[in-house]
Amino acid sequence: MDEAAHAFGVFFRVHFGVPQPAVGASKARGRHLHWGSTGRADIPQPAAVVTLPDRGSGLTEMWASAGGNGRRGVTISCRSESRESTKQNGMILPSPATIASIYRYPVKGLSPESLPEVSLAVGRTLPADRAYAIENGPTGFDPAAPVWKAKTHYLMLMRNERLAALRTHFDDATHTLSIAADGAELARGDLRTAEGRAAIEALFAARFADELRGPPKLLDGAGYSFSDVPMKVVSIINLASVAEIEKMTGCTVDPLRFRANLYVEGWPAWAELDMIGQTLAIGDARLKIVKRTVRCAATNVDPQTAARDMKIPETLQRQLGHADCGVYAEVIEGGRIAKGDAVGVA
Structure with missing residues (x-):
């Protein structure tokens, strides 16, 4: 010695x-x-x-x-x-983290569905995530040759907050969508059939008549995703960042306002914003973080009450100088992931 x-x-x-x-x-x-x-x-x-x-x-x-x-x-x-907020060679090293919950949104703008586990495929979204949309007036969308269009072409929470009052369920085996409100079923239809789609469209024609620019049409992209971005991605929210927004606003913030696919707990607040380019190891899958998520007015809508009762993008802009919360990631190695899985940096 x-x-x-x-x-x-x-x-x-x-x-x-x-x-x-x-x-x-x-x-x-x-x-x-x-x-x-x-x-x-x-x-x-x-x-x-x-x-x-x-x-x-x-x-x-x-x-x-x-x-x-x-x-x-x-x-x-x-x-x-603690590794909580450490950077190594310019790369952030988040604390040990886990998947708190997994959600998909079969119809753009409609309610989320919780999943205990899911299989991810390379270059794809979660299965049936944003697989359908309600066209708000003619857009020229061609399912045989789908071209990405901005969300303003469809019914969506940013403008049509009453969508949040609907409770939907999509059955993968039968392709049947059911829609309810206040505990009562309003419509049900097999989205593979003209009759089934017509039943869903009739509901929106009656319930959202004053918000439509033309006859509503249920669009099926046949593998296309009606995402807010052209890329086929998985959206991720850091629950610690949501907790910070609660501090900023002095109000309880339901994480489902952010309509993410994966909700992560264990990262420091805002750590996800500095992880662009990093690869996450979750279960058997690998996901590369490619882009921050810029929040829109959809986050101002309470997903339980359908009330537009907050100003989250404005709060972020005022407090942080930007409106980013959460990130998008591309699946670069497929595999099964589940609630409770560890989230590591590969």
Whole structure:
């Protein structure tokens, strides 16, 4: 240990200017590293503190102190700080995180469906996520050659908040969509058939007549996604960021206002905004974060009451200088993911 301690002392003197202990009696009791049971050296009085990057878990603080009572020595201590807000080589290292919940939205603008698990495919959205939309007036959409169009072409929460009062369920096996409100079923139809689509369209024609620019039409993109962005992506919300919005507004904020596919708990607030380009490892899948999500007025609508009762984008812009909350990710390696899965950085 004598030579190791000497090496540490020389290293600190040369690289960090740590004050060296005064030389006592020649060949006094030597130089020692005093390590406690917790991995921290026993330091009566630190002479200097240096913070260095630690490749394992964030920042490491190292203390150097001189021995006393005629001793000539260097005492070293290392302490690894939490990874919660650490960056390593410009890359953020989030705290251990998990998938708190998984949701899909079979019809654009309509209610979410919770999923315990789901299989992701490369370059695809969650199965049946935004697979359908209600056209608000003729758009020229051709399911045989689908071209992305902005959400303003469809019924959507940003303008049509009464959609949030509807409770929907989509059955994958039968392709049947059922729509209810206040506990009563309003419509049901097999979306593969003209009759089934007509039953759904009749409901919107009657219920949203004053908000329509033309006859409503249920669109099926046959694998196309009616997402807010042209890419086929998975949307992710950091629940800690939602908690920060609650602090900003002084109100309870239902995370479902953000209509994400994956809700993550365990990351520091806003950590997701600095993770563009990073690859997430979730279950058997890998997802590359490609874009921040700019929030729109849909987040102002309470998903339970359908009331437009908040101003979330405006609050973000005022408090943070932008309206971003959450990110989009592309599936680059398919596989099954489930609620409770760990979220790591691959």
